[in-house]
Amino acid sequence: MSSLGQLVAGVAHEINNPVNFIYGNLSYTSEYTQNLLKMLQLYQKEYPQPSARIVNAREDFEIDYLIEDLPKILASMKVGADRIRDIVLSLRTFSRLDEAEKKQVDIHEGLESTLLILQNRLKHKADHPTINVIKEYGTLPLVECYPGQLNQVFMNLLSNALDALDMEMKKSDRTAKNLAITIRTQVTDNNSVAIWIADSGPGMSEDVKKRLFDPFFTTKPIGKGTGLGLAISHSIIVEKHGGKLSCNSVLGEGSEFAIEIPLRQKIN
Template identity: 55%
Template structure:
């Protein structure tokens, strides 16, 4: 902050002769001067011209100097202006009263020119130093707050990254352990099917030539109910094949989600990332005694493969979908059974390609919506509406950083209170 070369002094006195003398002294010393002849005009003039200092006569008609000073100090626009009283009063009580009202000094009439200039100059320097100090303190406080916020954000990001990396490793390990025995079972079911078909054919052929079979063999065939087995066994094997195929799909999705621990930018299918994230959250989508089922509506468009950080992107999907589930669970807990049945909880996921250069993922829920004042802060670090212990307030902030900084994309929120919320992710196909 630079000190003014020609500070503005407002001189307030009802005696024109005094005004002329003081104005001349100040002008000769290089100050700019404004004048007022009573307290009311002084307040208006100070509000408009914003002087750097006010020389205020105590004894004036209408409102006196004390009342004028009180009003100046009570108004936000003028409260910071230093006031020096000009008075012929020498009573200590009057001086104390003036200081209590906010005055910074006194000049006793008749004043000495050198004393007047010295007191004015001193108070202007003090004001300049005070303003400079306030500015430096404010600037330093802002810098410290920013630094603290960055440190806290880095700490939370580190914890979050480690947690997601551990989750990725756990999922990858589980998928690996399940994959081997499931592949063994699934692969051998084909052979079992062939063996079963051959055995059933043999049994059928044997029955056709069983007229002379021993009585014990005929009784055993009757007890086994071979006809039922012949019809039911192929169905059982087909069901087992469907089940093992489903497990193989789950393992593949788990492996896809375990990309969380991959740091490289790779070309991936965005839909696989969304589906694998939904699989991880499947237990929260199912109906429970406390909450109805949450329906997932997939409206997938034709997307090109996208060059991105797959693990980080899955983390964004996880944060947005988990928040949507939280909102729907909170709303369903407030509604009656009939309301939940007539208005089922839904999350809609729409994907589209934009000009072959961008892909867009819109995740919409039909919850209670987000108030406007919260929407404005939803991506701020450490901002959360959840109870203590339920959230760090970093999920959406980290998601915004992943999309905007890591992928050069956009993450926006649009919500109408009572009608749900929509988060829209846009990222370039070729990466950054």
């Protein structure tokens, strides 16, 4: 988990500078392009009967199409740059390596950054439909926690939920069951925050549930899982945050993981 955080932080740092360079110059490029196009249009207005050489060049270069399409291309590039900046921000929020100590954070911000990183697995593809993410967020205060480690727990649980939905899609007898992940949050009566992450996958048997948090236990094929993710997540929640991590699952009806951590950590 620590290595994953370091890798993510490193990637975000390396991407951030060139993206900021591109983003910062797009506004100038757009302004210069608009000025050039205005000058071109002014020439067309002042010299409505150009020479044959200019007419031929205008047709060869498809100037009328260029005038229409170039601003659209620049706008599309800005949308792409905005998207990359959002992803970099989410990567940095996810890793939070500069926040190794306890800090008061917005839990929903951590969930959203993790979802954005996993967006490619959620959206519609040729081999599987869109996976719906249902958010039932309560009103939460800032929560004192170790944000980098907590975000890694979110990543693990959401990745496992997606793996479960992949298994559901591959079932030969699969019905028209909706593929969805539901995330709920609320403050509990005992000054804690609760986060539930549920999937509409195949669920688990009682035998699997009993061994769920055992190190190296996995139901995934060889090479697909180490069996350490849930064990480490359990340690982060229980030992590091003094909280609880549990699972409620019925075979054939999906699974739900429940996280509960105090709003304020005890002073060591």
